[in-house]
Amino acid sequence: MSAAARLGRRVGTTAKEELRRNKGAWRDPLPAAASRAIAERIPLADLVVQVRDARIPLSSECEILRNYPPSLKQIVALNKMDLVGTSNVKAWMGYFRERNCISCGVNAHNKENIKQLLSLIQRRVSELKGADQCDNNYTATVMLVGIPNVGKSALVNALHQVGRISAAEKGKLKHATVSPEPGETKDIRSFKIGSHPNIYVLDTPAILSPKVPNVDILSKLILTGAIGDCLVRRKEVAQHFLAIHNSSEQYKKWAKLSMKDNDRLFLNGTTEQLTSSGLHMKHKNQIPTDHTQDCVVQDVRRTLFETISSFEGDVRCEDEMEALIARQFTALQEAFHVSIESEEDDAHDKVAGKLLNLFRTGRLGHYILDNLPGYIQ
């Protein structure tokens, strides 16, 4: 087992112990009655869109949908595909296709993706309604169901916006609450996403099975933010992320950020050229800039590159990986402008929170945390 997997297992084990101490209860605000209400409506829906997190296509499965509804009445939407990259999503779609399950990759913040998801839903609904409904004079209900924080509300808002505009509907747009914190959606709400036929989509509160998953899945749910950072110290979760990052090739993409200022000048023009103010301006325009234009993100990337590339230990070995991570925490304190006078625990907690935020918003690269079955890591 890799050092990253071992660190993940440690996070999962701590979380599981914490749950056991709390008598197995999730810090899940969703009452059992709401879960029941969703389960009861599922058979009545014309179509269910199971929203999963594209970073964890298996670990984010919603357990109550495992055997129902039949795959015909279900689409698996791998949301947050912007965080994993198109080729990974395509590979996973192949996996679902082999299991006769319709799936699609989607980014709730991308209008073109939403249009594609909307037409897939419309097509599927009309196929399921059958030929006798071909006058398009019917109403269909689509349920969006999934575990916490996978982007159900963000998708509902986007589908509602695109669907109503294309249907030339009048009236106010409604908004479902979108939040980086899991468990924000409390009620089942309906949003119109099409006319002729009338299609309504139901946003639903997140469902997490009362059965605690195995420690590997638990650690991935915590890392991706499906379960809030309340079961395990944020530092441990960030250490898990760093172990994954340090085992990947991602840092190599940031090599150019590490060049000394002089090297950058050399690459962009000679020193004499640069003394001329006109050429200096030209040079300034040539300095490679990060698309995020975010200095902190650049500093963090550079710090990660420099700490890994100068590390002489073997990151496959758990102790050495931990030594590297300890060094990274110290170096990241500066990159994140966390005061060096803070207490170490406090400073590390701040670094962990900021690092996890960058990872969860995709600013530290693409990561897919589940392995395709049959693929050896």
Ligand SMILES: Nc1nc2c(ncn2[C@@H]2O[C@H](COP(=O)(O)OP(=O)(O)OP(=O)(O)O)[C@@H](O)[C@H]2O)c(=O)[nH]1
């Ligand atoms: N990068 C990225 N972030 C997304 C995407 N979709 C949603 N998010 C973010 O993920 C977080 C959770 O989104 P929500 O729509 O509130 O998720 P939810 O599944 O409704 O959450 P619950 O209230 O737990 O049910 C928010 O910070 C969103 O901005 C996406 O496609 N890409």
